[in-house]
Each structure stands twice: as structure tokens, then as C-alpha cells.
Amino acid sequence: MVKLTCPICSGPINIPDDALPGEIYEHDCGAMLEVVNNNGTLSLKLLENVGEDWGE
Numbered sequence: 001m002v003k004l005t006c007p008i009c010s011g012p013i014n015i016p017d018d019a020l021p022g023e024i025y026e027h028d029c030g031a032m033l034e035v036v037n038n039n040g041t042l043s044l045k046l047l048e049n050v051g052e053d054w055g056e
């Protein structure tokens, strides 16, 4: 696991070592975070998914 910091609430979030850029994880605070690869280092950014609530 890789421990990263939520960009929204600054809380810790664990991401699997084999996470791939583009994968989405939901943090405890409700933020949807997209995995990005910065020169070989995984980091997280807020998923820009404004608009329709296309969930169930």
C-alpha cells in the first residue's frame, strides 16, 4: 500500500501499490480521487466530475 494525502481534507488515504493512473478511489470524506502518476510517483487529484449525478 502507498499512503497518500487526500488533497481535499488532508487526511491519509491508502492506495494499492498496483494502482494505475486513472483509477478512482473514494476517500472517507467523500471526495472522489483520481490516481495520477508524477514521474513514477503516485499522487491523487480531485476527480473533476461536476454535473449530472449519474449514480444510482
Ligand SMILES: [Zn+2]
Pocket (backbone or CB within 6 Å): 006, 007, 008, 009, 010, 011, 027, 028, 029, 030, 031
Ligand atoms: Zn479526504
